[in-house]
Amino acid sequence: MYVSRWAGTAPESLHLRIHRLVSRIPRGRVATYGQVARLAGLLGQARLVGYALHALPAGTSVPWQRVVNAQGAISTPPGHDALQRRLLEGEGVRFDARGRIPLASFQWRPRRSPSRTL
DNA sequence: ATGCTGACTATGT
């Protein structure tokens, strides 16, 4: 049996915190799943970020396309990967020959941890 | 209640 480290936090708010944080990623920038997890106060829970984004309704205003994996590659399942790439390229994010985003150039670097001031 | 899955990541080979 698991004992959540975030016991006391409603499940909805975990998703909400993730969604809200993803919404802060500026246009033309990307963040990794692990980065989002860390900024949302969920260190090490990169998978939870993916799960939370997967749960987003169609047509959401949350810029889910700005979240990529630690290699700067798209991790979305077949069907969504092409859409994600198209959306990102539309924002000015460029991909290298291997289909990966140079994180050194496009990764979002917030000045402060947003999770503290929520 | 129990067990498995997953839009991940760090580490080892």
Next chain:
DNA sequence: TACATAGCCAGCA
């Protein structure tokens, strides 16, 4: 560089 494995935990059956 690429593939395999272990750790992680909220949903879901």
